[in-house]
Amino acid sequence: MDVLELKGIERTYRTGAVEVKALRGVDLTVGEAEFLAIMGPSGSGKSTLMNILGCLDSPTAGQYLLNGQDVATLNRGQLARIRNETLGFVFQAFHLLPRTTASENVELPLLYRDEQLSWKEIRDRAREALGIVGLGDRLDHTPTELSGGQKQRVAIARALVTKPRVLLADEPTGNLDTRTSLEIIELIQRLNDEGLTILMVTHEPEIARFAERVVILRDGLIRSDRRRTPLRAADSLADWSEESEDAMDEALGDRMETETTPPLEVGR
Amino acid sequence: MKISAVPYVALKALRRNTMRTLLTALGIIIGVGAVITMVGLGQGAGAEVEEQVNRLGQNVILVFPGERQLGGVSIGGGSANTLTVEDAIALREEIPEVVAASPEVRSQRVLVYGNRNWATPVYGQSHDYLQIRDWPIEDGRMFTEEEVGRAALVTVIGQTVVQELFEGSDPIGETVRVRGLPLEVIGVLAPKGMSLMGSVQDDLAIVPYTTGFQRISGRSHAMVLNVQVYNEESMDIARAKITDLLRERHRLAPNQDNDFTIQTQEEVAQVATETSRVMTWLLASIASIALFVGGIGIMNVMLVSVTERTREVGLRLAVGAKGPDVLLQFLIEAVILCLLGGLGGILVGVVATEVIASYAGWPALFSVEAMVVAVGVSAAVGVFFGFYPAWKASRLDPIIALRRE
Numbered sequence: 001m002d003v004l005e006l007k008g009i010e011r012t013y014r015t016g017a018v019e020v021k022a023l024r025g026v027d028l029t030v031g032e033a034e035f036l037a038i039m040g041p042s043g044s045g046k047s048t049l050m051n052i053l054g055c056l057d058s059p060t061a062g063q064y065l066l067n068g069q070d071v072a073t074l075n076r077g078q079l080a081r082i083r084n085e086t087l088g089f090v091f092q093a094f095h096l097l098p099r100t101t102a103s104e105n106v107e108l109p110l111l112y113r114d115e116q117l118s119w120k121e122i123r124d125r126a127r128e129a130l131g132i133v134g135l136g137d138r139l140d141h142t143p144t145e146l147s148g149g150q151k152q153r154v155a156i157a158r159a160l161v162t163k164p165r166v167l168l169a170d171e172p173t174g175n176l177d178t179r180t181s182l183e184i185i186e187l188i189q190r191l192n193d194e195g196l197t198i199l200m201v202t203h204e205p206e207i208a209r210f211a212e213r214v215v216i217l218r219d220g221l222i223r224s225d226r227r228r229t230p231l232r233a234a235d236s237l238a239d240w241s242e243e244s245e246d247a248m249d250e251a252l253g254d255r256m257e258t259e260t261t262p263p264l265e266v267g268r
Numbered sequence: 269m270k271i272s273a274v275p276y277v278a279l280k281a282l283r284r285n286t287m288r289t290l291l292t293a294l295g296i297i298i299g300v301g302a303v304i305t306m307v308g309l310g311q312g313a314g315a316e317v318e319e320q321v322n323r324l325g326q327n328v329i330l331v332f333p334g335e336r337q338l339g340g341v342s343i344g345g346g347s348a349n350t351l352t353v354e355d356a357i358a359l360r361e362e363i364p365e366v367v368a369a370s371p372e373v374r375s376q377r378v379l380v381y382g383n384r385n386w387a388t389p390v391y392g393q394s395h396d397y398l399q400i401r402d403w404p405i406e407d408g409r410m411f412t413e414e415e416v417g418r419a420a421l422v423t424v425i426g427q428t429v430v431q432e433l434f435e436g437s438d439p440i441g442e443t444v445r446v447r448g449l450p451l452e453v454i455g456v457l458a459p460k461g462m463s464l465m466g467s468v469q470d471d472l473a474i475v476p477y478t479t480g481f482q483r484i485s486g487r488s489h490a491m492v493l494n495v496q497v498y499n500e501e502s503m504d505i506a507r508a509k510i511t512d513l514l515r516e517r518h519r520l521a522p523n524q525d526n527d528f529t530i531q532t533q534e535e536v537a538q539v540a541t542e543t544s545r546v547m548t549w550l551l552a553s554i555a556s557i558a559l560f561v562g563g564i565g566i567m568n569v570m571l572v573s574v575t576e577r578t579r580e581v582g583l584r585l586a587v588g589a590k591g592p593d594v595l596l597q598f599l600i601e602a603v604i605l606c607l608l609g610g611l612g613g614i615l616v617g618v619v620a621t622e623v624i625a626s627y628a629g630w631p632a633l634f635s636v637e638a639m640v641v642a643v644g645v646s647a648a649v650g651v652f653f654g655f656y657p658a659w660k661a662s663r664l665d666p667i668i669a670l671r672r673e
Contacts, residue, residue, distance in 0.1 A: 056586060056666050077590050084588020095583045095670065099284040109587040111273040119272070158587070 002065075003166055003197045004030040004053065009062035011048050011220075022048040024220035025062070030199065035192040035230065037211035038201045044217040046201045047170070053199060054087055054168050055079045067165065084112055088159030092171035094151045096143045096158075103139040106130055106158045113162075129157040133187060149180035156187060167191065169200040173207055182240060185210045186233035269593045278600040281577075289605065292569045296609025296649065297616055299559030300642045304617025306555040307638045309624060310548025316630035317544050321537035325401045327500055328533040329507060331355075331493040331514070349489035350527040353477060355517060356394065356493050362513060365498045365506040368396035371490035373480050379425075379433060379473060380445040386432040390423075390446060390473045392480015393494070398424075398457075400496040408440045408455035411476050419478035424455035428471035444473075446484055451475060503532060562609065563649040570602050570657035581661050582669025595662035602654020603647050610646030614639050 011023040022045045030036055040046050051057035052064060055071060064071045067086065074082070083089075096105050106126040110117055117125075130136055133153040143151055152172060159167055169188065173181035189210060192198050200211060208214050209231045216224040282289045333350040356371040373392040378385050391397075395413045398405065411422050423444065430439055439453045451473075460469040481487055497506040507530055514528055574581070581594055618634060625632035 051667050054586070080585070080588050080590040083586060089586050091670065093579075095579060095586075097284075097580055097583075100280065104280065108584070110270075111277060112269050112584070112588040112590070112593055114269075116270055122270075162588075 002029050002031050003034075003067060004028070004199075005063075005065040006053075007063040007065075009049075009052060009059045009064060011045075011052060011057070012060045021220055023052070023059070026217075026220070026222055028215065028222065028225075030197060033192065033195045033197055034213060035189070035198045035211045036200070036213045036215060037208040038199065038215050038217060039203060039205070039208050040217035041203070043219075045220040046203075046217055048220075049217065050168060050170050050199075050201050053166075054089060055082050080112075081114060084109055084114075085162055086165050088156075088162065088164035088167045090152070090155050090159050090167065090169040090172045092174035094143070094148075094155045094175070096151055096154055098144075099142055101140045101142055102130060102135060102146065102154045102157075103127060105143075105154055106161050108158060109162045125161050126157075129161040130154070132160060132191075133157045147180075148176050149183055152176065152180075152184050153187065156184075156191075160191070164196075166197045166199065169198065171201055171203070173202065173204070179237075179240060181207065182233050182237045186237055189230075189233050269589070269596075274593075274596055274600055275604070277597050278604055281597070281601055282604060285573075288569065288573075289608075292566055293605050293609040293612060295562030295565035296559070296606050296646050297562075297612040299555070299562035300610050300613025300646055301616035301620060302555035302558045302613075303552060303642055303645075304614055304634070304638060305620045305624065306551035307548060308617065308621035308632055308634050309628075310544065310551050311633040311635065312621070312625050312628075312630045314541055314544035314548065315633055317540045318537065321533060321540055324533050324536065325403075325496065327497040327503060328400060329495040329497060329503070329510065330531045330533075330536075331359075331495060331510065332529045332531065333489065333491070334527060334529065350518060351490040351493055351514075352488075353481070353490065355514060356490065356495075358513060358517060359493065359495055359510060363506060363509045365502040365509065366495055367498050368394075368400050368494075368496040370394035370397040370400060370494040371477050372397075372492040372494055373477060373485045373487050374491055375485040375487075377446050377484060379429065381433040381442065384433050384435075386429060388426075388429055388471050388473055390475060390480065390484055392477035392485060393474050394477055396496075397474065397494060400494045403460060404458045405455045406458040407438075408453070410455055416476040416478055419483075420476060421449060421451050421479060422454045422476065423451040424457060424474045425453055426457045426470040426472045427459045429473055430456055446473075449479075449483060451479075503534075507532065559645065559649065563606075563653040566602055566605055566650065567653035567657060570598060570654055571660070573601075574598065574657045574661040577661075578664060578669045578672045581664050582666045582672070585664065585666035586670060591662040594664075595658045598658030598661045599651060599654050602658065603650035606646040606650030606654075607643065610643040613646070614642060617642075 006026050006028040009023055009026040009028075010021065013020045013022055026045075026049060038046055038049065048057065052059050055066070055074075058072065066082065071079070071082070097108070103123070103126045106129050107122050110122045110125060127136065127139060130139060130153075133156050135150060135153050135157065138146065138150065138154075141150075143154070146154065152175075156167075156172075167188070172188070173184055176184060185207060188198055188200070198211075200207075202208055210233050212230045213225070213227045215222055331351060351371070353371045356369040359366050360369040370393045374389050376387060377390045378387045379390075395411055395416050398410050405424070406427075408424070410424055411420060415422055425433075425439065425444075430436075433439070433444065434442070439456060442453050443450045444453060445451070457470065457472075457474075475484060477490075495506075495510065497503055510530060511526065515526065518527055520527065584594060584597075585591075621632045621634065
């Protein structure tokens with residue numbers, strides 16, 4: 001069954017007398033466990049599309065079916081519930097709460113659950129999610145004590161903690177260096193292998209190469225929608241670290257320590 | 269949303285900015301502290317006033333000459349000459365409820381002892397005056413009815429006079445002179461402290477009214493009749509009987525007004541407590557302005573906080589918080605701030621009241637009600653001033669909020 005189905009989605013912004021059509025009839029169907037990259041230049045409507053997919057914004061026209069349900073029929077509270085239970089968000093700027101530990105940041109979505117989870121269950125699930133992203137030993141670190149890549153891992157754990165069906169990632173590697181980006185993509189690919197549907201907005205073609213399907217938006221319309229065999233981030237990481245390690249070894253002697261990605265521990 | 273998570277999230281948010289939390293709560297601490305202090309001091313002063321009224325004596329009725337305004341406006345004076353010594357005797361003998369009656373005359377005179385002198389009010393009273401005032405003798409004795417009858421040259425003096433004239437040596441049996449009259453000191457009164465009006469009650473000399481009227485004051489009529497009634501229940505009856513008897517004795521026609529005024533100790537007390545009650549309210553309203561300003565401080569900080577935490581709100585909305593969840597969070601934050609301030613304020617208020625009361629020399633009174641009200645009011649201040657910022661936060665658009673840098 002299709003997880004997401006967009007039919008003729010339009011979104012028009014009105015600023016005074018000027019009308020801006022950000023989306024002009026987007027049709028898109030995303031199936032179970034797909035990894036889809038959305039690309040396009042600035043102003044192409046990527047962000048607007050992402051907001052609509054994330055139930056943060058409603059289309060001016062068209063139909064959006066999420067798990068077969070027409071989102072237009074839902075009220076604000078029901079939309080909040082979908083964002084909480086069905087969708088997971090990852091942002092370019094991480095959006096972690098300052099002066100708050102990793103595990104408390106991850107607990108956050110569970111606090112807004114309609115079902116009343118016990119505090120123990122909330123703690124356990126936060127710890128489990130941080131384990132999945134390889135930060136099981138950083139539970140009590142605050143964002144200032146974490147590197148950029150670690151912050152994004154906490155953010156991913158926060159998205160995973162509700163066990164969503166779809167992960168929406170808006171430029172997840174935009175604030176990270178190449179190697180850390182590869183690590184994040186490798187994590188996302190592993191989650192995708194586990195059956196999570198992933199939609200990722202990116203403007204970097206190198207990053208989009210890791211998705212099995214790439215959609216290119218231009219002027220509010222889908223201009224290209226292609227599938228191909230994706231690169232594996234794990235392989236690139238292996239190559240990358242060999243090359244750079246040789247270079248680094250020469251420069252720094254044996255002081256270099258490679259940060260390795262821990263193996264996937266928790267089955268989903 | 270998980271219910272126990274509401275205070276949890278609010279507390280976390282407050283702890284993330286401890287300094288600001290404390291400074292904001294300070295406004296409420298000062299406000300509530302001021303209210304508690306002012307009310308405590310006002311009530312303490314009221315209690316002090318009440319105690320002083322009780323010190324006037326038990327079941328006392330005062331009869332003043334002339335028609336006077338009620339409400340205790342003119343306590344002094346006594347210009348009209350309508351009350352006589354015989355009136356006092358008649359009250360005591362003809363009204364069964366009256367157990368004591370003392371015709372009073374008062375004049376400021378210089379007392380001379382050796383080479384020292386001291387100006388003090390000299391009172392002419394009957395032998396039962398101290399019983400009316402519930403005033404014990406510390407040393408020596410009060411003059412007797414027999415001494416009153418023969419206008420004996422004796423006096424009972426207050427503590428201040430003892431200090432001023434005798435400088436601590438034993439005055440009993442010594443002779444003081446007033447207008448050339450030699451008066452033997454036969455008793456010393458126990459100290460009584462300040463009166464309602466703030467004068468020192470211990471600065472006086474009491475002589476038999478027979479001596480006091482003609483020979484010391486040069487007056488023929490009483491300034492006040494001090495009357496004591498058998499018990500509290502008899503006060504009203506006694507009052508009516510006194511009125512009837514005095515009207516009869518003064519031969520007043522039914523259409524004539526009374527030529528005297530009757531005031532009970534209770535009425536004096538009412539005036540005094542009313543005054544202190546008004547003062548308490550006045551002080552409390554001044555203090556509540558401080559509380560109000562503290563509340564505005566809370567609103568200000570919450571508004572700043574909402575603006576500053578726009579991205580946080582956006583994130584919360586994105587991960588599934590509903591508008592009411594965010595509203596509740598900010599509201600509870602404001603309420604917790606105010607409650608913190610309220611508790612701190614009670615502490616500050618109690619300490620301040622104790623300190624001030626110990627300097628002022630009257631009891632510090634704390635009512636549990638005042639504290640409950642203070643905490644309740646501070647919670648209400650939190651809701652009232654926290655609502656607008658909280659509502660603003662809950663109305664944020666998550667898309668815009670998340671983009672905010």
